Amino acid sequence: MTNPASSTPIIEIQGVHKVFGSGPDRVVALQDVNLTVHAGEFVSIVGPSGCGKSTLLRLISDLLQATQGEIRVNGKTPHQARLDRDYGFVFQAPTLYEWRTVHRNVRLPLEVMQVDRSQWRERVTKMLSMVGLDDFHNHYPWQLSGGMQQRVSIARALVFEPPMLLMDEPFGALDEFTRENMNLELLRIWEQTGKTIVFVTHSIPEAVFLSNRVVVMSPRPGRIASIVPIDLPYPRTFETRESERYFELMTEVRETLKEEFTKAV
Amino acid sequence: MAESVTTAPEQALAGGVLASPRMRKGLTVVGAILAVIVVWEGAIALLDLPEYKLPHILTILQAFVEPTPKGPVYQLLLRDALYTGFEAVAGFAIGGVLGFLLAVLFIHSPLLERGLLPYVIASQTVPIIAVAPMVVVGMGQLGAPPWLSKAIIAAYLTFFPVTINVLRGFVSVERDALNLMRSYAATKAQIFFKLRLPASVPYLFTALKISATASVIGAIIGELPVGSTRGLGVQIVYGSQFNTFNPGFLWATIIAASLLGMAFYGAVSLAERFLVRWRHP
Numbered sequence: 001m002t003n004p005a006s007s008t009p010i011i012e013i014q015g016v017h018k019v020f021g022s023g024p025d026r027v028v029a030l031q032d033v034n035l036t037v038h039a040g041e042f043v044s045i046v047g048p049s050g051c052g053k054s055t056l057l058r059l060i061s062d063l064l065q066a067t068q069g070e071i072r073v074n075g076k077t078p079h080q081a082r083l084d085r086d087y088g089f090v091f092q093a094p095t096l097y098e099w100r101t102v103h104r105n106v107r108l109p110l111e112v113m114q115v116d117r118s119q120w121r122e123r124v125t126k127m128l129s130m131v132g133l134d135d136f137h138n139h140y141p142w143q144l145s146g147g148m149q150q151r152v153s154i155a156r157a158l159v160f161e162p163p164m165l166l167m168d169e170p171f172g173a174l175d176e177f178t179r180e181n182m183n184l185e186l187l188r189i190w191e192q193t194g195k196t197i198v199f200v201t202h203s204i205p206e207a208v209f210l211s212n213r214v215v216v217m218s219p220r221p222g223r224i225a226s227i228v229p230i231d232l233p234y235p236r237t238f239e240t241r242e243s244e245r246y247f248e249l250m251t252e253v254r255e256t257l258k259e260e261f262t263k264a265v
Numbered sequence: 266m267a268e269s270v271t272t273a274p275e276q277a278l279a280g281g282v283l284a285s286p287r288m289r290k291g292l293t294v295v296g297a298i299l300a301v302i303v304v305w306e307g308a309i310a311l312l313d314l315p316e317y318k319l320p321h322i323l324t325i326l327q328a329f330v331e332p333t334p335k336g337p338v339y340q341l342l343l344r345d346a347l348y349t350g351f352e353a354v355a356g357f358a359i360g361g362v363l364g365f366l367l368a369v370l371f372i373h374s375p376l377l378e379r380g381l382l383p384y385v386i387a388s389q390t391v392p393i394i395a396v397a398p399m400v401v402v403g404m405g406q407l408g409a410p411p412w413l414s415k416a417i418i419a420a421y422l423t424f425f426p427v428t429i430n431v432l433r434g435f436v437s438v439e440r441d442a443l444n445l446m447r448s449y450a451a452t453k454a455q456i457f458f459k460l461r462l463p464a465s466v467p468y469l470f471t472a473l474k475i476s477a478t479a480s481v482i483g484a485i486i487g488e489l490p491v492g493s494t495r496g497l498g499v500q501i502v503y504g505s506q507f508n509t510f511n512p513g514f515l516w517a518t519i520i521a522a523s524l525l526g527m528a529f530y531g532a533v534s535l536a537e538r539f540l541v542r543w544r545h546p
Contacts, residue, residue, distance in 0.1 A: 063444050082450055089448040091441045099463045099543045112449045112459065140543045160449075 009072075010164065010196050011037040011060055016069030018055055018222075028221035029055045033069070035215060035224060037198060039163070042190055044199045044207035045215045046253065048261075052222025053200045057168050060198065061089055074163065085113060087164040088157030092172050094149035096141040102128065102152050103137040109160045127155035130189060147178040154189070164196045171206065180241075183209055187236055204257075208249045209236060216253055218260035225260045228253050320512040325520070328513025338514065342500065342521040349496040350525055352412050352484040356419020357476060357529075363420065364427025364476075365469070371428070372435040372461065373453075389425045393418065393483070398490040405492070415487030415496070419480040426479070430472035434465025467544070470537040477533045481526040497522045 018030040029052040037043050045053045058064040059071060062078035073081035081087065088109075096105045106124045115123075128134060131151035141149055150170055157165055171179045183206060190197055201207050207214045211230050218225040230249055232240055240246055302322060309319055316324060329339045367385065371378035397418050404414040438461055446456045488498025497518055504515030 061448060063447060082448065085450060087448070089445065091445070093439075093441060095439070095441045095445050097442070097460070097463065099466070099541075101543075108459065109449050112446070112451045112455050142543075 006039045006041075008039040009036045010039040010041075010074055011035070011198065012070075012072040013056075013060070014070045016056075016059065016066045016071060018052065018059060018064070019067045030059075030066075031221035031223050033222070033224055035227075037196060039196055040194050041213070042187075042197045042199065042211045043213050043215060044201055044211040045217060046201055046204060046207045047217030047222070047225075047257070048219050049202060050222075051217040051219040053217050054168050055222065056217075057166050057198060057200050061087055061166050063089075085109075085160060086162055087166050088160070088162045090150075090153050090157050090165065090167040090170045092169040094141070094146070094153040096149055096152055096156075098141050101138050101140055102133065102144070105141070105152055106156045106159050109156060113160055115160065123159055124155075127159045128152075130158075130192070131155045131185070145178075147174050147182060150174065150182065151185070154186070158189070158193065158195070162195075164198070167197065167199045169200055169202065172202070179203075179206065184237075186210065187234070191235060204250050204253050205241070208232075208246060208253060209241060214249075214253055216256045216260070218257075218263070226256045228256070316512040317509045320516060324513040325516040326513075328511070328517040331514070338517060342497070342517060345495060345497045345500050346521050346525045348412075349415075349481065349484050349488065349498065349522075350529070352415040352487065352496065353419050353480040353525075353529065355412065355416035356421075356483055357423050357473075357480040359416060360420030360423025360476060360480065361427055361473065364424030364472070365431055367424065367428045368431035368435060368465075369457075371432055378432075385425065385428060388421070393422065393486055394489075396421075397486050401487055401490045401492070411493070411495075415484045418487040419483030422479040422483040423476040426472040426475040427469065430468045431465050434468030435461045437468065438464050467541055470533070470541060473533050474530055474537075477529040478526045481522065481529055485522060497525065 013033055013035040016030060016033040017028070020027045020029055033056060045056060047053050055064060059066050060073060060078060062082040065078075071078050074084070074086045076084065076086075096102075097108065100108065103124055106127055107120055110120050110123065125134075125137075128137060131154055133148060133151055133155070136144065136148065136152075141152070144152070153170070154165075171182050174182060186197075187210060189195075199207070199210060208230055209232075214228045214230060216225045216228060217223065228249065232243070232245055232249070305319070305322055308314065309321060329337075329342075331338045333341060335341055367381075371382065400418055401414045404417065405411070442460060442464075443456070446460055451459070484496070485498040485501065487493075488496035489502055493499050500518040501515070501522070504511075504518045508515050
């Protein structure tokens with residue numbers, strides 16, 4: 001599998017503006033954003049803090065609503081897509097419920113969505129196995145490391161088999177070594193499941209390593225500065241990080257960000 | 266448990282028997298009791314206090330075993346403590362449920378919260394000792410059993426910490442924990458039962474521990490008015506009336522009352538340790 005992305009659009013964003021507050025407190029978080037994500041694609045959104053990348057993800061997931069413009073998710077409004085449980089969301093913090101064991105945390109969406117009880121155990125077990133936590137079913141969140149907690153969070157986002165995974169700086173709080181391992185894990189899961197992934201990060205190496213395309217955003221107001229296609233072959237490995245092309249692409253993304261920054265100043 | 270087993274020998278080697286945590290804890294308790302005795306008896310000796318102002322500790326201990334027509338004093342106090350305890354538990358239950366329901370009401374209706382919360386707070390500024398006789402006499406006239414009026418007063422002191430703390434527990438939920446539920450298109454009821462309610466449990470227990478001791482005080486205050494026949498409150502009134510002649514007895518009733526409060530607090534703490542097991546120890 002070199003590039004599992006199809007040409008079927010699954011997320012379409014047209015002329016989207018997002019404004020917070022009004023009067024003197026008015027902040028334009030996003031300005032005229034246009035983006036299409038295809039089914040099965042891995043798209044990263046990078047940019048400095050305050051560029052509206054998290055806001056964009058929350059508009060797609062209907063956790064926030066656009067001030068202007070149109071968003072279609074799976075051919076529906078974001079609101080309908082949320083009601084249809086078309087996506088799993090992974091937050092920057094693992095956001096596990098501390099009173100639930102690992103097993104019961106992963107089970108949570110199945111309970112809420114009233115999935116047939118007889119399937120619970122099998123599906124949770126399968127997910128925990130996929131993220132390499134077979135031996136941690138009965139642990140409580142505080143007993144796990146940050147990286148393990150985020151694995152639980154990913155298992156929880158995938159257990160109800162949504163077609164899309166929306167990830168908001170999921171590895172931002174992890175150390176570099178854990179993060180690189182998690183990147184490999186995530187690619188394996190992506191290739192295994194064929195999900196569409198929209199991944200917000202402020203790490204250029206991470207974005208380039210993971211994605212089919214990297215969306216570069218500029219701050220205040222948040223706009224898409226450019227979209228960089230990443231032609232590194234899959235499956236990507238430790239060696240990918242040492243390839244010349246990897247460094248060229250990182251430089252390309254970095255240059256774009258630098259240009260935007262100079263413009264802003 | 267397993268941890269202390271493995272570390273105990275190491276600690277014994279490192280710092281002798283005194284370094285074992287259990288030993289240190291025991292010594293602290295003994296030390297505290299000794300300190301109280303020294304200060305107590307020291308005050309009597311230094312200030313030359315007569316027995317009716319501050320009796321010797323031995324006088325108080327003797328008061329416990331003094332015979333009465335109904336058996337020794339400790340037996341009498343135990344019976345009364347059980348009765349007061351029953352009133353307190355009844356009031357604790359009524360107040361706990363009421364306080365919890367108020368919190369549920371407030372979290373779902375900010376309008377009601379704004380409208381009613383000031384009254385809830387005002388209710389706690391009313392001196393309970395002034396209101397208690399009215400409640401006891403009034404309910405007595407309505408034909409309620411005597412324990413019920415005392416339980417109501419206990420409930421009056423119980424519900425407030427529960428409402429305030431549980432409400433805080435409900436809103437303590439992090440924004441993304443709530444967003445997670447929204448991303449599942451969860452219903453209001455699901456958000457309540459699967460997120461807000463379990464998140465509020467540690468807050469609930471903080472409140473219940475305050476309420477446990479407050480409900481004992483409430484029940485005793487309810488027993489103070491003339492006309493009550495049973496309970497530690499009655500013995501406290503009796504003890505203070507005859508304090509000059511029998512100085513140890515009043516202090517015996519006070520000790521009985523505080524032991525009752527501590528037992529109730531301990532029971533709630535035990536329930537907490539059993540029910541809130543997910544917490545980082």
